[in-house]
Amino acid sequence: MKIMAEPKSDTLSALSESLDPLEKPIVLAVIDPLRYQEAVEGLLRYFTGKAPRGIYVTLNKPYGVLAKNFEKSGIPVASLFFVDGITNVPVATEEPDHECLGSSIDLSSLCIATSKAVNRITEDKFLVLDSLSTLLIYNDSKAVAKFAHLFTEKMRRWGMACSLLSVEMNAERDVVSQLAPFCDKVVKL
C-alpha cells in the first residue's frame, strides 16, 4: 500500500494565489501537523510582505523560542509584537516587543490583551493567532467558536488582515466547520 503525498507546494506562492485577490483577508489556516513549522513560516512571510507590522499571538511556544526560530528563517522579527499566552509568569509583563499574559489565560482576557496590542501599534498591521487547537485543550469547542467569531469580527472592523491557525486534529475537537463561514478564506497548508 502506498500513498504519494502531494508535491510540496511553495507555501508562499500558494498563499499569494489564494489571498492576493482579497483586501485584508480573514483567513482560517488548517495546517497539516507534519508541516506545522513550514506553514507558520510561510504565513508569516506572506503577511510581513503585505503590512509593515504584525501581532503574533502565541499559545504554543514561548515568544523567545519563536523569535529565535523566525529570525533563523529570515522572517523580520523586529516587525512583530508577540502576545504570549504560554510562558509561565507570576504577573503579566509588557515589553516593547512582547507581552506575557501567563499560561492559564482565559478567552476573555486573551481578547482584551489582543485588543490592547492592536491599539499600541498605529501602523498598518496583521494578526496571527497560533492556535485555535491549543485553546481547545482548555476550553469547550462552542466557547472557542464564539471567541473566534468575535475575534474575526473585530479584525474586520479594525481593518486588519488576520490568520487563525488550526492544526488538523480529529473531528471531535474540530472547530473548522463552525468557523469557516466567518472567514474570507480557508486555506489548507
Added chain:
Amino acid sequence: MSAKSTDSIPLLVLDCVLYGSAKAVEYLGLRGERLLYRVGDGILDYCLRAGYIQPSKDMQQTLGIVTNFFIENGYASGVDIKEDTGNVTLTFRGWRYLSLMKKLNEEHCQLLACPLCVAEIAIFQANGLDTQVISDNILADGTVVRSVRITPLTNPDDVTLPGATDLSKVKAEWTPAVRVGLPAFEAVEYGLAQGFGYLGAQAQLLLDNIGAGIIEFLQDEFQISFPKDPSKTIENLASFFAANGLADEITFQISASDVKISFQEYRYAPVLKRLLENQSSLISCPCTLAIRTCLRQRGFAVGSMQWAFADERNLSLRMQLRRVADQQFDEEKVSRLMESS
C-alpha cells in the same frame, strides 16, 4: 532480559500506549505513520542520553545497537538482518509486537507502531534513506519474515506500509507475566512526548488522543469500567496501573477544582524528569493521559499540571480542573471590553 534491564513492566502497559498512539494519528491516514517516525527519533534521543545505547556514526552499527537494545529489553528474542542489493530481509523471532499488530489489523488500522521499527526507520531517514515494506510473512512458530526495500529518501511525505497480513494464527493476549524492560518502556514514553514536541503545547491534543486509545484498549482487553463518576473512574485506572507495575501505589484525591495524585515507585519518573529538564510540559504517562481523557469526557478540562518530587521515584501531581461543560463566553460583554481597552 540483560543486566541493563534489571526492572521490567508488563508488556500490556507499553501496548496500551502503542495502541493509543496508532489510534491517535489514524485520522491522518497513512500520513499518521510519519508522526510515529518522529516518535522513533525521540526513542533514539532518550536511549543515547540515558546511556542505554552508545553513539555510532556507522548506520549499520547503529541499527545493530538499537536492535540489541530492544532484544535485551525483551521486545524480541532475536532479529536477523540480511542485506541483498538494496533489499533487506528482517526475521523477527519472539516479536512482542505481534499481538498488537493483530489487534490493529483487525480494526483496519495499518499503521506500524512497533517501537523497534519506528526507531530503525528513524535511523534510515537520518541517513537519507527510505524503507518500503514489500511483504510480511508469518511462519507457523510466530516468526515474522519481512522484506524491505531500501531507497534514497526522495519525498519524506511518502509512506509505504505492508498490506493486510494474515495474522489469523496469532493469539493476541496480554498477561502481566509477559514483560519488557523498563528502559524500552521509558524510551517509548519519552519518544511520544518528544516526538510531538515540535508542535508546542497543542501536541497535548495528540497525546490526549492517545489517552482515548488507552481507554479503548483497557475496555476491550481488560473490561475496565469507566463510570460517569470521575472519582470511580480514576480509582479504576489507578488500581489497574498500580496492579500492572506503573507504580507500586497510586492514590488520589479529587475536588471540584483539582485532582491530586501520588505515585509511589513510579516507573515513569525518569521520563518525567527528563521532560521537565527539557522545559517540556507534555506528558505521556498512560495513567495520566487516561485520567485526563476521562475527565474531559465528563466535562472537565485539565489546566496546569504541577509535579512535586519527594525523591527520584516518589512524587505527586496536582491537576487543576476547569469545568468546560458550563463554560460561557459572553461575546457582547467581551466585545465592549475590547473596544474600551
